[in-house]
Amino acid sequence: MATNPVGAPLQKTVQERENVVIRFAGDSGDGMQVTGMQFTTESVFAGNDIGTLPDFPAEIRAPTGTLYGVSAFQVNFSSKNVFTPGDDLDALVVMNPAALKTNLADLKQNGILILDKVEFNEPNLKKAEYTKSPLDDGSLDKYQTYQVEITKLTTLALKDMNLPNRSVMRSRNFFALGVVSWLFTRPIEPTLNWIKERFKRTPEVMEANTRALKAGYNMGENTEIFASSYEIKPAQIAPGVYRNITGNTATALGFVAAAQKAGLPLFLGSYPITPASDVLHDLSTLKNFNVYTFQAEDEIAGVGSALGAAFGGAIGITTTSGPGMNLKAETVGLAAAVELPLIITDIQRAGPSTGMPTKPEQADLLQSLYGRHGEAPLPVIAASSPGDCFYAAFEAVRIAVKYMTPVILLTDGYLANASEPWLLPRAADLPDFKVEFRTDPQGFFPYLRDENTLARPWVRPGTPGLEHRIGGLEKDYLTGNISYAPNNHEQMVRVRYRKMAKITQEIPPTKVEGPERGKLLVIGWGSTYGSIAAGVKDFQGQGKAVSQVHLRYLNPLPPDLGEVISRFDKVLVPEMNMGQLLRVLRAEYLVDAVGLNKIQGRPFKVSEITAKIARMLEE
Amino acid sequence: MSTASAVKLTRKEFVSDQDVRWCPGCGDYSILAQVQKVFPDMGIPRENIVFISGIGCSSRFPYYMNTYGFHSIHGRAPAIATGLKVSRPDLMVWVVTGDGDGLSIGGNHLMHALRRNVDLKILLFNNRIYGLTKGQYSPTSELGKVTKSTPVGSADHPLNPLLLALGVDATFIARTIDVETRHQQEVIKRAAEHKGATFVEILQNCNVYNDGAFASLTDKETKADTQLMLEHGKPMVFGKNKDRGIRLNGLTPEVVTLGNGIGVSDLLIHDETDAVLAFLLSRMAPPAFPTPLGVIRVIEKPTFDALMNHQIRDAMEKSGGADLDKLLNRGDVWTVK
Numbered sequence: 021m022a023t024n025p026v027g028a029p030l031q032k033t034v035q036e037r038e039n040v041v042i043r044f045a046g047d048s049g050d051g052m053q054v055t056g057m058q059f060t061t062e063s064v065f066a067g068n069d070i071g072t073l074p075d076f077p078a079e080i081r082a083p084t085g086t087l088y089g090v091s092a093f094q095v096n097f098s099s100k101n102v103f104t105p106g107d108d109l110d111a112l113v114v115m116n117p118a119a120l121k122t123n124l125a126d127l128k129q130n131g132i133l134i135l136d137k138v139e140f141n142e143p144n145l146k147k148a149e150y151t152k153s154p155l156d157d158g159s160l161d162k163y164q165t166y167q168v169e170i171t172k173l174t175t176l177a178l179k180d181m182n183l184p185n186r187s188v189m190r191s192r193n194f195f196a197l198g199v200v201s202w203l204f205t206r207p208i209e210p211t212l213n214w215i216k217e218r219f220k221r222t223p224e225v226m227e228a229n230t231r232a233l234k235a236g237y238n239m240g241e242n243t244e245i246f247a248s249s250y251e252i253k254p255a256q257i258a259p260g261v262y263r264n265i266t267g268n269t270a271t272a273l274g275f276v277a278a279a280q281k282a283g284l285p286l287f288l289g290s291y292p293i294t295p296a297s298d299v300l301h302d303l304s305t306l307k308n309f310n311v312y313t314f315q316a317e318d319e320i321a322g323v324g325s326a327l328g329a330a331f332g333g334a335i336g337i338t339t340t341s342g343p344g345m346n347l348k349a350e351t352v353g354l355a356a357a358v359e360l361p362l363i364i365t366d367i368q369r370a371g372p373s374t375g376m377p378t379k380p381e382q383a384d385l386l387q388s389l390y391g392r393h394g395e396a397p398l399p400v401i402a403a404s405s406p407g408d409c410f411y412a413a414f415e416a417v418r419i420a421v422k423y424m425t426p427v428i429l430l431t432d433g434y435l436a437n438a439s440e441p442w443l444l445p446r447a448a449d450l451p452d453f454k455v456e457f458r459t460d461p462q463g464f465f466p467y468l469r470d471e472n473t474l475a476r477p478w479v480r481p482g483t484p485g486l487e488h489r490i491g492g493l494e495k496d497y498l499t500g501n502i503s504y505a506p507n508n509h510e511q512m513v514r515v516r517y518r519k520m521a522k523i524t525q526e527i528p529p530t531k532v533e534g535p536e537r538g539k540l541l542v543i544g545w546g547s548t549y550g551s552i553a554a555g556v557k558d559f560q561g562q563g564k565a566v567s568q569v570h571l572r573y574l575n576p577l578p579p580d581l582g583e584v585i586s587r588f589d590k591v592l593v594p595e596m597n598m599g600q601l602l603r604v605l606r607a608e609y610l611v612d613a614v615g616l617n618k619i620q621g622r623p624f625k626v627s628e629i630t631a632k633i634a635r636m637l638e639e
Numbered sequence: 640m641s642t643a644s645a646v647k648l649t650r651k652e653f654v655s656d657q658d659v660r661w662c663p664g665c666g667d668y669s670i671l672a673q674v675q676k677v678f679p680d681m682g683i684p685r686e687n688i689v690f691i692s693g694i695g696c697s698s699r700f701p702y703y704m705n706t707y708g709f710h711s712i713h714g715r716a717p718a719i720a721t722g723l724k725v726s727r728p729d730l731m732v733w734v735v736t737g738d739g740d741g742l743s744i745g746g747n748h749l750m751h752a753l754r755r756n757v758d759l760k761i762l763l764f765n766n767r768i769y770g771l772t773k774g775q776y777s778p779t780s781e782l783g784k785v786t787k788s789t790p791v792g793s794a795d796h797p798l799n800p801l802l803l804a805l806g807v808d809a810t811f812i813a814r815t816i817d818v819e820t821r822h823q824q825e826v827i828k829r830a831a832e833h834k835g836a837t838f839v840e841i842l843q844n845c846n847v848y849n850d851g852a853f854a855s856l857t858d859k860e861t862k863a864d865t866q867l868m869l870e871h872g873k874p875m876v877f878g879k880n881k882d883r884g885i886r887l888n889g890l891t892p893e894v895v896t897l898g899n900g901i902g903v904s905d906l907l908i909h910d911e912t913d914a915v916l917a918f919l920l921s922r923m924a925p926p927a928f929p930t931p932l933g934v935i936r937v938i939e940k941p942t943f944d945a946l947m948n949h950q951i952r953d954a955m956e957k958s959g960g961a962d963l964d965k966l967l968n969r970g971d972v973w974t975v976k
């Protein structure tokens with residue numbers, strides 16, 4: 021590498037790009053998540069629209085340098101609207117050989133590859149299962165490969181601080197971040213501020229990271245290694261105040277906002293499980309919003325305590341992932357029988373069993389719709405983007421309270437950890453749904469239903485004159501007293517279904533994105549929204565009659581969905597499962613819909629969607 | 640329970656309009672009667688009392704109390720009650736459970752409710768059998784128990800409920816028995832007064848599937864020799880003629896007969912605050928020992944619900960209120976014009 025002769029500024033060109041997809045990959049101890057998140061923040065400040073995809077191993081501290089210990093963070097930043105974290109990579113930063121091996125396949129031909137040369141030593145190559153160094157065998161020739169001395173230069177920048185080697189190594193990621201920040205003309209001030217705040221109790225670390233970041237940035241500017249840098253102009257973004265938000269944080273905020281609007285305390289009963297735990301963590305810091313968080317002894321106690329709190333008049337919520345859903349199922353059945361509001365949040369991950377706990381999947385839809393004993397229909401609501409988790413969570417609470425029913429909220433591991441710029445709602449703009457408990461003993465029966473919603477009255481214990489008992493045994497249609505009368509049971513089962521049907525009045529007309537009728541309708545739900553939207557828009561740009569419908573309500577389904585479907589020749593249902601919504605749609609509407617199924621613990625690439633659409637249009 | 644002193648209720652007001660559906664002769668009737676008898680004297684308004692149960696014969700209890708009630712699912716009552724009590728500390732929450740419900744399927748929840756010291760009044764009816772499912776052995780059935788599911792005798796060693804409670808450092812541990820109505824009332828009253836998780840084991844006869852499980856304890860002829868009635872600060876004396884007692888021999892308790900140089904002053908004195916004594920008492924069982932009845936242990940500890948609510952009040956005071964807009968705007972925000 022040639023260094024800049026003192027005083028002679030380098031003439032560098034700046035190339036403009038519409039959009040760039042970059043991935044940072046390294047060992048799980050290399051701080052790739054922080055690097056990715058900070059690069060995201062910088063991009064947001066640069067005015068780009070962004071989409072991110074964190075990808076980390078299930079092992080907390082996997083042995084260093086191993087293939088399964090690789091942690092990565094992908095950012096798609098653009099001057100246009102972004103729907104996904106991006107398909108193939110324009111740039112890849114790898115901190116060791118294992119990261120190269122596991123990520124190189126996604127890098128575009130002639131893409132930018134930045135690697136730390138010194139890490140490609142004998143032991144590391146062996147751990148990454150390379151027999152020959154990829155630096156020597158020509159396998160990297162088809163990329164713009166930059167062998168940057170990340171470790172060496174970081175060490176140099178921190179030399180006079182006399183830090184132990186371990187600490188120096190911990191600042192390498194900031195050096196790398198500095199380099200790419202320069203390369204893509206990102207402002208580093210947001211990161212400098214973040215470092216200041218984050219490490220205010222460890223001034224040495226603060227200093228080391230600050231220096232490393234600046235050294236990386238300056239290296240880009242002052243050395244000849246990069247001939248040009250790239251500029252990505254700000255995107256056209258709707259005006260307003262934004263923050264970058266992950267799905268789990270948005271979910272937590274949505275719950276708090278809803279509880280505030282209901283005027284009730286929020287009680288979260290939860291047991292730690294990946295990828296749901298962050299909702300528990302977030303809510304546990306919001307006690308000043310009258311938020312109780314209870315880390316229960318198990319999944320069952322998590323949902324049980326939430327149901328107990330709901331009985332007492334709080335917004336009862338539980339959060340979990342697939343395996344936890346199974347454990348909670350019995351209590352959810354009880355909640356359906358006693359008709360109390362309760363929100364069961366399933367942040368789906370790849371299963372069965374422990375499966376791939378840090379990877380997303382959409383395979384709990386059928387479980388959510390049908391996974392209970394007896395006839396126990398429940399509303400099921402799904403979020404479609406990280407920011408949308410806020411509104412989905414809010415809506416789940418609103419429906420639960422209005423209809424006196426448990427509601428299942430579905431997000432997934434991708435939404436949970438991915439982030440996007442989120443236009444902040446104003447509290448005053450969110451709908452109010454102040455809860456009024458029944459207090460009048462006159463004519464009271466525990467199962468006397470509201471005509472419009474079929475909700476039974478919500479009575480807080482402590483209300484004089486309304487003492488009553490509820491339970492899991494079948495009860496009389498009106499009085500709620502135990503009843504095994506055959507006709508009464510059928511009436512109760514049917515009224516619980518009728519209540520679901522009533523909820524359709526909450527569902528707005530189905531939004532068809534694209535032509536109202538045409539050749540192909542792509543129906544999705546959950547986190548696939550972005551990939552489908554990007555794919556469908558591709559065809560719309562070419563004037564093709566391809567449209568998208570993305571479902572928020574999985575139960576009940578939108579009342580006009582059948583009619584919408586009938587306006588299209590073909591229906592495609594992409595899902596990260598074996599075709600669960602597909603089954604439901606085929607059964608419900610007798611439509612010969614086709615599935616596109618990806619079960620790899622990874623979101624769809626846009627190209628996978630477009631390839632399928634193209635095939636279906638040709639057929 | 641702010642209005643406590645103002646209310647004067649009668650037993651009848653705690654009786655619900657539901658027909659009691661236990662088998663005739665079941666020990667549960669007596670327990671229900673004692674609870675209904677004791678409650679009016681507590682001076683707590685009916686509407687502030689909640690009974691939560693799981694599944695089993697005992698768990699029908701809430702239906703018969705004219706208070707708020709929740710008959711839930713097998714074993715989960717302590718979890719449900721915890722959520723209620725934490726978010727509604729103003730309520731007095733009772734949990735009614737049994738040896739199957741509380742110690743088998745729900746053992747985990749019971750253990751943790753006691754460990755956390757949630758202010759729940761837990762009554763565990765121990766009949767040493769599964770009644771509602773028609774007579775299988777339970778976790779408290781004796782080894783070798785012949786039942787429908789164990790035709791040649793069970794191979795399970797029984798669990799000692801008191802030791803379980805002691806193992807999680809429960810703050811109130813007591814034992815009583817269905818037929819000793821006065822004693823039961825006293826114990827229930829003590830439990831009601833305790834601030835924290837109370838664990839009351841009530842030995843209860845299931846006259847259909849396990850009749851006479853506690854016969855030696857209840858039989859008029861023998862009970863004076865088989866019951867050890869505990870009283871705080873009093874020596875451990877028992878027997879028809881009050882001539883027998885419990886003495887400590889090294890670290891081991893033994894039954895002695897008074898006289899021949901052994902006096903009351905040689906006997907163990909009951910101390911409800913002594914964990915070691917509680918351990919010894921919990922392990923005393925027939926035939927070598929009489930069965931201890933009464934309050935085994937009471938200690939003071941902050942309750943879980945109080946601590947949780949304190950944290951919330953504290954956070955509310957410090958933050959000066961709940962500002963939703965401020966919350967949404969937290970962290971790095973930027974404005975697009």
Ligand code: SF4
Binds near residue numbers: 661666766
């Ligand atoms: S089966 Fe036994 S415990 Fe159950 S009600 Fe009958 S007698 Fe009582």
